[in-house]
Amino acid sequence: xxxxxxxxxxxxxxxxxxxxxxxxxxxxxxxxxxxxxxxxxxxxxxxxxxxxxxxxxxxxxxxxxxxxxxxxxxxxxxxxxxxxxxxxxxxxxxxxxxxxxxxxxxxxxxxxxxxxxxxxxxxxxxxxxxxxxxxxxxxxxxxxxxxxxxxxxxxxxxxxxxxxxxxxxxxxxxxxxxxxxxxxxxxxxxx
Amino acid sequence: xxxxxxxxxxxxxxxxxxxxxxxxxxxxxxxxxxxxxxxxxxxxxxxxxxxxxxxxxxxxxxxxxxxxxxxxxxxxxxxxxxxxxxxxxxxxxxxxxxxxxxxxxxxxxxxxxxxxxxxxxxxxxxxxxxxxxxxxxxxxxxxxxxxxxxxxxxxxxxxxxxxxxxxxxxxxxxxxxxxxxxxxxxxxxxxxxxxxxxxxxxxxxxxxxxxxxxxxxxxxxxxxx
Numbered sequence: 001x002x003x004x005x006x007x008x009x010x011x012x013x014x015x016x017x018x019x020x021x022x023x024x025x026x027x028x029x030x031x032x033x034x035x036x037x038x039x040x041x042x043x044x045x046x047x048x049x050x051x052x053x054x055x056x057x058x059x060x061x062x063x064x065x066x067x068x069x070x071x072x073x074x075x076x077x078x079x080x081x082x083x084x085x086x087x088x089x090x091x092x093x094x095x096x097x098x099x100x101x102x103x104x105x106x107x108x109x110x111x112x113x114x115x116x117x118x119x120x121x122x123x124x125x126x127x128x129x130x131x132x133x134x135x136x137x138x139x140x141x142x143x144x145x146x147x148x149x150x151x152x153x154x155x156x157x158x159x160x161x162x163x164x165x166x167x168x169x170x171x172x173x174x175x176x177x178x179x180x181x182x183x184x185x186x187x188x189x190x191x
Numbered sequence: 192x193x194x195x196x197x198x199x200x201x202x203x204x205x206x207x208x209x210x211x212x213x214x215x216x217x218x219x220x221x222x223x224x225x226x227x228x229x230x231x232x233x234x235x236x237x238x239x240x241x242x243x244x245x246x247x248x249x250x251x252x253x254x255x256x257x258x259x260x261x262x263x264x265x266x267x268x269x270x271x272x273x274x275x276x277x278x279x280x281x282x283x284x285x286x287x288x289x290x291x292x293x294x295x296x297x298x299x300x301x302x303x304x305x306x307x308x309x310x311x312x313x314x315x316x317x318x319x320x321x322x323x324x325x326x327x328x329x330x331x332x333x334x335x336x337x338x339x340x341x342x343x344x345x346x347x348x349x350x351x352x353x354x355x356x357x358x359x360x361x362x363x364x365x366x367x368x369x370x371x372x373x374x375x376x377x378x379x380x381x382x383x384x385x386x387x388x389x390x391x392x393x394x395x396x397x398x399x400x401x402x403x404x405x406x407x408x409x410x411x412x413x414x415x416x
Contacts, residue, residue, distance in 0.1 A: 114345070118338070134321075142345050180340065
């Protein structure tokens with residue numbers, strides 16, 4: 001939110017419009033920061049008692065799946081909100097909104113599954129907030145690179161068949177990451 | 192204390208490495224425009240990546256094994272292999288930069304493969320940071336093993352799939368360039384490059400065993416104190 005406002009203020013100082021590349025870079029920067037901060041809280045913020053309560057109540061698989069679904073919704077909300085704010089305050093250069101929103105959905109899914117697991121790992125360490133950023137950045141970057149490419153296509157209003165490859169790739173990476181998070185989480189949870 | 196003995200495969204490694212260096216520097220190579228003699232870097236640049244990938248794969252295998260058996264031995268395997276693999280990754284980047292400077296005109300040309308590899312190495316740097324920040328041995332093993340497996344899954348698309356999807360890459364097999372086909376390579380180069388790949392992978396295994404032994408000895412010493 002504040003980042004959107006800062007970029008709005010920055011760009012309103014010089015009255016001319018920003019280029020599309022800058023728009024895309026700013027947008028994804030905003031989304032990345034807000035998502036890492038909010039999803040990172042999913043395990044780090046919780047108290048010891050909550051852990052024990054969850055541990056006795058549900059199986060590890062159920063917990064990670066529900067966390068992933070909840071975080072997907074949260075990410076989607078954040079990125080749609082970001083899109084809305086960007087288009088109100090700055091401008092909306094997207095020529096193919098449906099493609100862009102599909103991308104937003106897929107990236108939220110990928111972000112939430114990878115960040116949920118990493119947050120689970122980081123919550124066990126001492127300085128978890130710093131560790132969260134260090135661990136998540138390189139893992140998330142692969143998803144982000146693909147998303148930026150599709151964003152470019154959506155900005156230019158290219159034919160959808162151009163982006164099908166990237167979309168499928170994004171979906172495949174998401175599936176792999178989610179499956180791994182599902183498999184690996186029980187080992188982290190036990191400690 | 193056991194007397195130091197050179198095992199047979201280590202001798203083979205030494206011989207093969209000598210062959211690689213001598214043949215790589217002295218044997219005739221095809222003269223191509225732009226490449227000229229810098230093609231000899233092929234003998235040293237490519238094997239680095241092969242070694243790095245095989246060590247990282249071994250590291251992931253050890254991590255999976257650790258998660259299944261909880262045997263601390265596999266955790267040691269994983270960290271040693273990852274360390275040596277990281278070292279070879281750095282060497283691969285350095286040789287690549289040297290080569291790129293002579294043929295593409297800059298140490299860091301605009302190539303997604305370079306950037307993605309640098310990001311990929313950051314993943315392993317993060318893995319080392321994670322290990323450093325955890326105190327308890329079993330917890331460290333479990334968490335870092337989980338991260339290792341997860342990171343490997345993010346690492347593979349980053350360096351093998353994404354660079355192939357763009358059209359401005361300089362590496363063979365990416366963008367619109369023809370892929371690196373072993374059968375296309377000139378015959379006298381083929382011999383050397385196969386040898387070099389095998390030799391450097393064996394060197395990687397050797398370094399891993401050394402790092403492993405160092406870990407074990409340090410642990411023993413700490414227990415004694």
